[in-house]
Amino acid sequence: MSETSTNVMTVRGLTKSYGATSVLQGVEFSVARGEVHALLGGNGAGKSTMIKIITGAVSKNDGDIRFFDEDGRERSETEGRAKVAVVHQELALLPHLTVAENIALPNHRKGMGLFRRTAAAREAFESLRMIDQGFAATCLHRPVGSLSLHEGQMVEIARALSSGAELILLDEPTANLTALETERLFTVLRKLTGENGLSVVFVSHRMKEIRQIANVCTIIRDGRTVVDRQAINELSDVAIIEKMGQVTASHAVERTRLSAVTFDASSATNTLTIQEQGFKLELRPGTILGVAGAPAGPAMLIDGLTGAARSKRWTVARAGWPDRLQSPRQAARLGAGYITGDRAHKGVLHSLPIIDNVMASRRVVRGAAIAGGSEGAECLDLLKALKVRAASVWDLPNTLSGGTQQKLLIARWLGVPSRLLVLEEPTRGVDIGTKREIYQLIRQMAASGTIIVWWSTENVELLEVCSRVVAFDTEGRCAGVLAQADFSEEKLVTLTGMAA
Numbered sequence: 451m452s453e454t455s456t457n458v459m460t461v462r463g464l465t466k467s468y469g470a471t472s473v474l475q476g477v478e479f480s481v482a483r484g485e486v487h488a489l490l491g492g493n494g495a496g497k498s499t500m501i502k503i504i505t506g507a508v509s510k511n512d513g514d515i516r517f518f519d520e521d522g523r524e525r526s527e528t529e530g531r532a533k534v535a536v537v538h539q540e541l542a543l544l545p546h547l548t549v550a551e552n553i554a555l556p557n558h559r560k561g562m563g564l565f566r567r568t569a570a571a572r573e574a575f576e577s578l579r580m581i582d583q584g585f586a587a588t589c590l591h592r593p594v595g596s597l598s599l600h601e602g603q604m605v606e607i608a609r610a611l612s613s614g615a616e617l618i619l620l621d622e623p624t625a626n627l628t629a630l631e632t633e634r635l636f637t638v639l640r641k642l643t644g645e646n647g648l649s650v651v652f653v654s655h656r657m658k659e660i661r662q663i664a665n666v667c668t669i670i671r672d673g674r675t676v677v678d679r680q681a682i683n684e685l686s687d688v689a690i691i692e693k694m695g696q697v698t699a700s701h702a703v704e705r706t707r708l709s710a711v712t713f714d715a716s717s718a719t720n721t722l723t724i725q726e727q728g729f730k731l732e733l734r735p736g737t738i739l740g741v742a743g744a745p746a747g748p749a750m751l752i753d754g755l756t757g758a759a760r761s762k763r764w765t766v767a768r769a770g771w772p773d774r775l776q777s778p779r780q781a782a783r784l785g786a787g788y789i790t791g792d793r794a795h796k797g798v799l800h801s802l803p804i805i806d807n808v809m810a811s812r813r814v815v816r817g818a819a820i821a822g823g824s825e826g827a828e829c830l831d832l833l834k835a836l837k838v839r840a841a842s843v844w845d846l847p848n849t850l851s852g853g854t855q856q857k858l859l860i861a862r863w864l865g866v867p868s869r870l871l872v873l874e875e876p877t878r879g880v881d882i883g884t885k886r887e888i889y890q891l892i893r894q895m896a897a898s899g900t901i902i903v904w905w906s907t908e909n910v911e912l913l914e915v916c917s918r919v920v921a922f923d924t925e926g927r928c929a930g931v932l933a934q935a936d937f938s939e940e941k942l943v944t945l946t947g948m949a950a
């Protein structure tokens with residue numbers, strides 16, 4: 451596709467370096483009016499950096515960004531940027547303000563008298579209602595700090611939708627959403643692009659979604675445009691993945707030094723029993739239990755399994771364990787590992803270098819906090835296994851891309867001998883190629899005797915990797931358990947009440 455006079459924005463020859471690290475090396479990117487444009491690329495390709503440069507959050511070294519009005523006339527940069535709204539990869543909400551106030555934030559320039567405030571609350575309600583009516587009805591006056599990650603994500607999206615922008619940049623907006631919420635978001639986006647001529651730039655690592663919503667794509671790789679505006683249906687999945695520089699065929703994962711824990715799968719002492727009223731699941735070593743559904747139900751189960759909160763609903767029983775885990779510390783000591791779904795707030799240790807982020811769990815499990823000579827080598831091995839390219843293990847995690855930070859959390863538990871590993875969306879933001887490798891690593895950990903409990907909003911990955919899946923409905927109730935023989939996306943969608 452060639453550049454047309456209907457472009458809302460063009461980016462030409464964009465370059466950006468951080469010190470000696472060259473991130474963007476002449477990116478070309480143009481967005482036409484009324485299209486949903488998928489911006490694709492592996493972890494660290496430069497997508498978020500470009501988005502931040504477009505909004506002015508990060509400065510560029512060189513290149514040209516131009517904005518145009520409906521008649522193709524160029525706008526000034528300030529004028530153009532005022533018509534851009536963004537949902538960043540990590541949430542940017544003010545925790546002490548209410549939902550309505552956060553959504554109205556971009557409008558504060560207009561002045562905020564009482565009348566305006568009421569109108570703003572009404573607008574906030576309307577935009578939230580497009581994604582979730584029930585949530586809109588109850589959340590408007592709650593402080594954002596009291597919301598869950600996925601509720602926060604909806605507020606961010608609602609803010610972008612109600613901002614009156616002509617161009618919305620969505621950097622992995624669906625990473626925290628359930629299938630139903632994603633479907634609702636897509637319906638709204640289709641309506642706004644079709645009727646109002648809104649343009650959307652959509653970043654995601656979920657191929658199925660990308661095909662559902664985008665008409666055209668640009669692919670960047672190592673800071674360069676390798677596909678410049680091509681209709682997405684002209685490219686196969688394999689072609690897209692190859693353009694991103696990723697391997698498609700199943701191939702041997704570079705093995706980390708995974709310790710082979712010997713176990714007896716049939717032994718009752720190694721079995722973990724989880725139960726709530728009417729439901730009892732026995733998890734033998736090597737089980738990979740998928741957990742599907744809206745976050746409320748899974749969160750309660752996970753709290754019980756990690757000792758985070760004393761779940762009244764779930765009891766967790768294992769020989770040598772108390773009936774109820776009292777604290778995360780106790781859970782860790784008993785061999786339960788945990789990867790949080792809230793990477794930014796509960797996962798990454800932002801002020802500590804990469805090596806501390808990667809080695810944290812090992813140090814707790816081994817009871818040693820001293821970074822010995824071998825620790826550096828071990829950390830490098832783990833990073834290599836997950837294809838993390840870092841200039842130095844002593845850099846801070848915020849020098850890594852979002853998906854790469856997620857890999858640090860995974861590295862933390864890779865090969866640590868644990869009885870139980872609880873995963874909340876472990877592949878959130880991880881690119882397609884690396885996801886496959888992570889699935890393989892999780893299978894290896896299960897094969898070495900770890901029980902895996904894995905919550906994901908991406909049903910396809912649960913059905914691909916798990917041996918059983920427990921589904922929760924939208925009210926947080928346990929709706930059923932699927933054995934491998936019964937696996938199908940339709941069944942999961944029905945059980946979780948996620949049908950649109």
Ligand SMILES: Nc1ncnc2c1ncn2[C@@H]1O[C@H](COP(=O)(O)OP(=O)(O)OP(=O)(O)O)[C@@H](O)[C@H]1O
Nearest residue numbers: 468473493494495496497498499849850851852853
């Ligand atoms: N503040 C920084 N200092 C140094 N390097 C940085 C900084 N911010 C980003 N980078 C580097 O820039 C590159 C591009 O990062 P960016 O976040 O744009 O990737 P991305 O395409 O959004 O990846 P992801 O899919 O994981 O979100 C990465 O190699 C990252 O390490």
Ligand SMILES: [Mg+2]
Nearest residue numbers: 498539851852
């Ligand atoms: Mg990013």
